[in-house]
Amino acid sequence: MKRALIACGGTGGHLSPGIALAEELVSRNWECTLLISNKQVDSRLVKKYEQFAYEAVDGRAFSLRPDRLLLFIVSLIKGTIRCSRMIHDRRPDVVIGFGGFLSMPAMLAGFFAGLPTVVHEANRVAGRVTRIVSWFARRIYLPKGVSIRTKRRSRIRYIGMPVRNEIKSISKSSAKETLGLNPAQKVLVIMGGSQGAEALNKWVKASLPSLAQKEVQVYCLTGGSETDGSMTFKSPKGEEVRSIFRRFSHDMATVLCAADLVVSRSGAGSIAEMMRCRAPGIMIPYPFSADDHQVANAKNFEMLGCGLQMSQDYLGDLLEEVREVIYNEWLLQKFRRNLEMADRADVQGFMAADLERIVSDSGFGKVRGNRQALQS
Template identity: 40%
Template sequence: MERSSAHRTPGDPVAGMALPVYIVCGGTGGHLAPGIATAQRLIRAGISVELVVSEKEVDSRLLESYPDLNYRRVKGAPFRLSPKGLFLFVLHNTRSFISGFQYLRKNPPAMILAFGGFISVSYVIAAWLLKVPIVLHEANRVVGRSIRFLSGMADTVFLPDGVSLAGIEARRIRRLGMPLREEVKHVSKETIRREMDIPHHAKVLVVVGGSQGAKALNDWVEETHKSLASDGIWIILVTGPGKNQMPELKVLQSDMGVDVEIRTFAFHRSLHELFSCADVVLSRAGAGTVAELVCCLAPSILVPFPYAADDHQLANAQDLERRGGCIVIDQKNSSNLYREVLDLIFNDWLLGRMRQNLRRLNHGDAAENLTKQLIESYYPGHLRATAVENSTEAKEAVNG
């Protein structure tokens, strides 16, 4: 679907500084977190931003940490083939489209940035009809259904290196990784373990199932935590909202008579701290999780969600495994998981080699890069104003 020539061009005065960026990014942590990351950089650059998120609990929990961000909630439902699922998809997304169209017509933005997911569809279609510039971002190694469907309406589609999208001219595709929030950084193991009161010499396994948790991984921890503790392995488990079956703290003893802790959280806002603390991370393989593992130099065993759309988690995991940053286990082979954890967590040479590989995969700040490209394309006047301001400050400093 080609864009009409009546759409605003990046240099059009109507796309000036007074107009905000709307970032459509809710539904899962993998969609919301890069939206927050980009919003942080845009706001720091002086650009007004409003997030469009879902009404799901995962969005509410994550946004609690960002009270200064403007956002609006919209109803939506993912596509399902069952009669009930299809009915809810049509109902909620039609309502979202109508409200979105009315809102965009009354409060036009400079552009729409969408990170995929079910709520992107209604807002992007509304923006396209209103001739609002559209930018899409896909972080997974397989392009999602919503991005594939909406790509013909977009000025630009950001994709990871090596990922293709049929039917889109090369001039509209740009390469970019996963934007990470400003606070997501690698923390030295010594520092974070001191803050978390975990012995520096302890072996620590962190288990997470993505923003919504993973029952299979939670069950595995419940079944094996006593054996792992006997081997002296501390466990930090993030179950996901409403999926916590373990006590928040359980203290056991290893075969050597040393106290070992199993700590359980329903939700954790600073997974980067847990990843930095870990010797090994056991996790699903969403794009956001993989990007944070790379950033935090955390060796991992990835168990892709077997029912993910287009098997994108498997593609994410296999890409990281090819680069030497993880081990991939099929959920059907979870009976081998205990042995894989032991083999990796006590192999310091292999852990060190994996951290070296992960360090080579850190390619700068994707959120900063994305923000720079958005400002260059849709806020050229902002760049000129910033250049003048910087030049004036420099002259004042020289003249003292």
């Protein structure tokens, strides 16, 4: 039996593809340990996936502020020591990093132990971890069209984002009913990635009466610690129009399939799942994402014809945009067709087959293998 250590915690955008890959590897008789953080977002998401082994590690994001840089270095050293012990105890055949602050110590520990290490980049701009570990990683998975400065181009494979098995397209009307919404009315889903988006939550709360006027129901994933709740408005025709607020959903397929339109942050995980569920969207990039990667993600989504993008600076125009798009059946149909074409099926199947090859190729002597990999 082969074993994998998958470093994927810190945000839903890293954890979800890690879970998707673990699902595939386990179906191929691998044993997987997922390295996660102690953050609430990780514990929420893994609740449903008790079949995997988890190890929680503390970590800190990189920062150039001297006090934070020092804390980062200390936590990197501690994390690498912890991961080295884990590797000694669990004896994985490969270490996989999905970016974020937990990948670095795991990949370093894997490298020092002479194991093959691979890194997956989800975003349209390669993150810091991907750029750094690319000098020793045996494989670098990048989205098509994304480049990285490395002399070892032969190690790059262009693939999309692994999506969890449970994220599947289901009928819109039954999805609406499951959420407690009226299947005869439009549904606007608002979400801000795994931790919510305050700006989008505020926008939708202020827009509820205007949306209800047009008989648009709202399902908002608020993230954070707000309480769940719902509200009912009356439309000019006297119809009841519901708005539901939830902190977190454990059934994203139903939420996305119920949506006639989504207003969302442009995290790579949300985008991949919207493609899988054929949910068109207006993407509002998080304005402070590293290297503006959410802007690049949103631009690509729009370029593929899957929806639109809008800067958070123009939230004042969003209501008008939503009202126009959500009743434009021709446009929505076009978006849905493009979402279907953009959906990269079975990314985890490709990755798992590639990992099996990497592991069997490196079986001749792990430390020697890493030395050769560095020299090539």
